[in-house]
Amino acid sequence: MSLTVDIQFKRSSKIYHQGPISLINQSVEVTKSGKIPPGQTEIPFELPLSPRSSSKTLYETYHGLYVIVQYSLRCDIKRSLLAKDVSKLQEFIVEYRPSNGETDEKKAVKFEIRPETLQNVRDRARIPQFLVRGHLDSAVFPLSKPLTGELTVCECERGISSIELQLVRVETCGSAEGHTKEASEIQNIQIGEGDVCRGMAIPVYMVFPRLFTCATTIAPNFKIEFELSIVIIFDNDHLVVETFPIKLTRN
Template sequence: MSTKIALKFSRSNRIYRPSEPVEGKIVIKSPSSISHYGIRLSVNGSVNLQVRGGSAGVIETFYGVVKPITIVNKSIEVKPSGKIGSGTTEVPFTMVLKQNGEKSLERFYETFHGTDVSIQYLFTVDIARGYLYKSLSATMEVIVESDKADLLERPVSPEMAIFYITQDTQRHPLLPEIKSGGFRVTGRMSTLCSLLDPISGELTVETSAVPISSIDIHLLRVESILMGEKIVTETSLIQTTQMEMSVVI
């Protein structure tokens, strides 16, 4: 049986804010006692472009050109040189991502896993064992949310965007009966809301030349990068929701 090491955080969901202490334990399981030259814990937060499988998108073509943006990169010594006994050993740790008054390398963006862009905060524990032995390490991601001070004060007054859809607003080919008979859909939707709250709005089918069997709402993710003076944007589908229809006579 080989020595195993793992990170166990105080919160099972591993969600923290930058000003909150990230607490947990380094769990070491070893069949025999081992000597070490110190246990260190580091955190690295960065914004990266990532390569997808399949055909390359517009943003992905800049992979290797746009350098990762470092958000935080710090390390602490959890335990000095010594020995770890056999069996299971738990070493507690505490680390604050951003101290009060401390200048971070960049602003603390929230954790994000997009199609082309990712924002990650990775915690890594390293146990140095000298030249004759391979160092022991383990890495785990924590989810970072914005501090309350950075959030909009609640209640957020929603900004309602009014929209309409007709045969003249569509860019894709339409059936002849729809193009000649026409249709009109109007509505409004909240454009300012928390990700934790539902997106609300209204939609009315005023006229339609053909029967409507269903109405789907697509939630899209928009990712952009700035290259010099040019902004490159790509859109990907996140979620599709089918609406229930009611007929008013």
């Protein structure tokens, strides 16, 4: 039985792939050679999840676009000379236990979106006068609970086609060539369809996907961080985006 834990890095801006960094790679013999009787045979085993001294810590399972943290077990059955060996590879999920110690203070994050607050706008002439106010219930969210808040379209001189929430991962990879920071969308949820009523509070609610998120991680060779984007699409197909950094925890 072999236990392997790898962190893989991939970079999109160049044809580049950094080989996996192995946190654990160990093998153990779970039973001596002999015959397995017909029927179902169970062979109990255990392997410690202890990182190498150079790693000092283990990280949660995470399936990103440029950073992948993967835990897997491989079972090899050596058979007689004339029979083919049998192998099976199985990934398993690792998560931190929720912390019972200090928790991050839950403080609402208020926001106001209007043309003057937007950054990196190319064609301001297509942006109508509008005002959107709201809040996120916190900037720190436990992964076991949804992201919540609300927003209100106070005024808008054009019609609105859609209001959407985008969960974005920001992955930073390090190598001898330097660091690369890449942002990519994890999921998109529509919270308002059509020309929503003015002055009506719209709930903000998003459940975090299991494998594509993890606790915000700052490691020597990589970072995994997250952002929430509020996207407003007008009836002329022009859109505006307001982005908020958020922290995910296991608290």
